[in-house]
Amino acid sequence: MSLDDNWITEVCEDGGSAFSLKGEHKLFEEQSPYQHVEVFETDTYGNLMLIDGCTMVSTRDNFLYHEMMSHPVLFMHPAPRRVAIIGGGDCGTLREVLKHPEVRHVTQIDIDEAVTRAALAHFPELCEANDDARAELLFIDGIQWMKDAEPGSLDVIIVDSTDPIGPGEVLFTPEFYAACHRALGDDGLVVQQSESPLIHMAVLERMYRSLKAARFSDARTLFFPQPIYPTGWWSATIGAKHGTLGEFRRADVETRHFGTTYYNAAIHTAAFAEPEFFRKARDEWWQTG
Amino acid sequence: MSLDDNWITEVCEDGGSAFSLKGEHKLFEEQSPYQHVEVFETDTYGNLMLIDGCTMVSTRDNFLYHEMMSHPVLFMHPAPRRVAIIGGGDCGTLREVLKHPEVRHVTQIDIDEAVTRAALAHFPELCEANDDARAELLFIDGIQWMKDAEPGSLDVIIVDSTDPIGPGEVLFTPEFYAACHRALGDDGLVVQQSESPLIHMAVLERMYRSLKAARFSDARTLFFPQPIYPTGWWSATIGAKHGTLGEFRRADVETRHFGTTYYNAAIHTAAFAEPEFFRKARDEWWQTG
Numbered sequence: 001m002s003l004d005d006n007w008i009t010e011v012c013e014d015g016g017s018a019f020s021l022k023g024e025h026k027l028f029e030e031q032s033p034y035q036h037v038e039v040f041e042t043d044t045y046g047n048l049m050l051i052d053g054c055t056m057v058s059t060r061d062n063f064l065y066h067e068m069m070s071h072p073v074l075f076m077h078p079a080p081r082r083v084a085i086i087g088g089g090d091c092g093t094l095r096e097v098l099k100h101p102e103v104r105h106v107t108q109i110d111i112d113e114a115v116t117r118a119a120l121a122h123f124p125e126l127c128e129a130n131d132d133a134r135a136e137l138l139f140i141d142g143i144q145w146m147k148d149a150e151p152g153s154l155d156v157i158i159v160d161s162t163d164p165i166g167p168g169e170v171l172f173t174p175e176f177y178a179a180c181h182r183a184l185g186d187d188g189l190v191v192q193q194s195e196s197p198l199i200h201m202a203v204l205e206r207m208y209r210s211l212k213a214a215r216f217s218d219a220r221t222l223f224f225p226q227p228i229y230p231t232g233w234w235s236a237t238i239g240a241k242h243g244t245l246g247e248f249r250r251a252d253v254e255t256r257h258f259g260t261t262y263y264n265a266a267i268h269t270a271a272f273a274e275p276e277f278f279r280k281a282r283d284e285w286w287q288t289g
Numbered sequence: 290m291s292l293d294d295n296w297i298t299e300v301c302e303d304g305g306s307a308f309s310l311k312g313e314h315k316l317f318e319e320q321s322p323y324q325h326v327e328v329f330e331t332d333t334y335g336n337l338m339l340i341d342g343c344t345m346v347s348t349r350d351n352f353l354y355h356e357m358m359s360h361p362v363l364f365m366h367p368a369p370r371r372v373a374i375i376g377g378g379d380c381g382t383l384r385e386v387l388k389h390p391e392v393r394h395v396t397q398i399d400i401d402e403a404v405t406r407a408a409l410a411h412f413p414e415l416c417e418a419n420d421d422a423r424a425e426l427l428f429i430d431g432i433q434w435m436k437d438a439e440p441g442s443l444d445v446i447i448v449d450s451t452d453p454i455g456p457g458e459v460l461f462t463p464e465f466y467a468a469c470h471r472a473l474g475d476d477g478l479v480v481q482q483s484e485s486p487l488i489h490m491a492v493l494e495r496m497y498r499s500l501k502a503a504r505f506s507d508a509r510t511l512f513f514p515q516p517i518y519p520t521g522w523w524s525a526t527i528g529a530k531h532g533t534l535g536e537f538r539r540a541d542v543e544t545r546h547f548g549t550t551y552y553n554a555a556i557h558t559a560a561f562a563e564p565e566f567f568r569k570a571r572d573e574w575w576q577t578g
Binding site for chain 2: 264
């Protein structure tokens with residue numbers, strides 16, 4: 001069947017697929033100097049933010065992405081005190097990071113304040129930690145900020161970016177990862193969203209090769225569902241400045257004093273299980289080139 | 290944006306979402322006595338089968354569903370020799386089951402031979418084990434077949450059915466599960482697709498309560514991605530006739546002589562990790578009536 005005008009549709013050109021949510025009432029629209037930001041009210045997923053026509057966040061399913069971009073990497077660092085979020089203007093990752101009592105300071109650097117304005121108005125629950133004394137929100141170029149960062153000044157970097165096409169592309173290069181590497185302390189970890197394992201294996205390969213080129217000593221990918229993104233199957237990739245990835249503070253997960261909807265210790269371990277096709281590909285990427 | 294006529298769209302009414310694949314060339318169409326079966330050629334997912342307008346199987350991503358409907362349950366049974374598949378007319382589950390050398394006989398019972406005709410013509414790779422001497426294909430009512438089955442005559446039952454609305458609904462009732470329970474041997478296991486954890490928790494609750502009412506002693510759900518189904522996040526639920534679920538023949542998985550694309554020992558364990566919201570709900574379903 002075809003869809004009438006009461007649907008909001010994102011076409012994934014390279015995947016040859018499209019995802020639609022029912023709803024037509026536009027709550028927010030702003031053409032910023034960087035991008036076109038819109039928020040729609042949907043019938044079943046709450047509010048939905050689009051940037052340049054791509055689905056970014058919905059009220060109903062953002063818990064998956066935001067929890068998996070923050071808790072695994074933070075519980076893998078022995079003592080995450082200083083965190084930077086590149087992008088993340090909807091503030092949902094920031095909220096999750098600030099649930100960790102060990103965190104002393106989080107700098108969120110998103111170039112486009114329009115995204116945060118849209119979130120404050122239509123995703124207030126994601127912004128509920130914005131006034132935390134440990135949070136600093138900057139609306140400047142995150143790439144330059146990272147280049148200028150004091151060496152060894154960060155424990156965890158979360159790259160909560162758009163897709164690696166257009167403005168987001170530079171965030172997937174060895175040059176950017178080298179800046180992250182320098183800014184991280186000895187136990188430092190970087191995590192970045194890494195697209196769909198079904199249709200974006202080329203992006204994942206590029207990330208692995210770029211992390212290695214930037215002298216990260218290990219990298220691992222975690223997998224999670226994300227219904228509003230193409231294929232509904234998403235990933236994030238973690239790079240370690242030194243040593244190998246694997247352990248996490250399991251006892252701290254199990255005794256945490258904050259609530260989650262998706263994440264727990266079992267999900268942490270499970271998220272790193274590699275599908276057979278991915279395991280074979282990663283072995284090859286990491287051992288060659 | 291809106292989609293032109295070059296897209297095949299499935300609307301998920303209860304989820305308020307829709308999924309589309311680019312493609313317009315119809316390869317197969319048959320109105321059987323039971324349902325409307327179509328196969329389209331898509332640009333990026335290979336061929337796509339629809340039944341009554343619902344996406345059933347695509348060339349590109351069916352490995353996820355078929356592997357996860359067969360290998361976990363078969364490796365959890367100590368010695369799976371006698372298997373029945375209710376539904377499964379595309380023959381993809383049958384192919385995976387027959388990869389297991391321990392299996393001596395598989396009966397596939399799908400009421401609608403039109404589905405298998407469509408698969409033979411347009412998904413020949415899924416049908417490559419149909420001529421295996423251990424395979425028996427019946428095109429009759431699977432519910433009646435299960436009621437008539439010899440008590441204790443099956444080790445594993447795989448319910449590879451359509452959604453629990455319309456003709457598939459009876460497959461989610463205590464009466465059907467009671468017939469399965471009787472047909473299973475002492476170590477017997479049943480597995481059934483159980484919809485999306487994001488939008489079908491009511492279906493999952495009903496399954497747990499029905500399995501318990503039919504005197505299954507334990508039940509566990511496994512989760513996996515399935516891009517062409519609503520939300521892209523799918524599940525299957527296993528019931529045990531006796532004892533508790535948890536162990537599997539890990540050594541046999543690791544030394545298996547057949548290929549898989551998704552499944553392996555790490556994925557097996559990971560698939561059973563319960564999201565925090567699901568863990569809480571299941572504890573409640575299982576502990577109360």
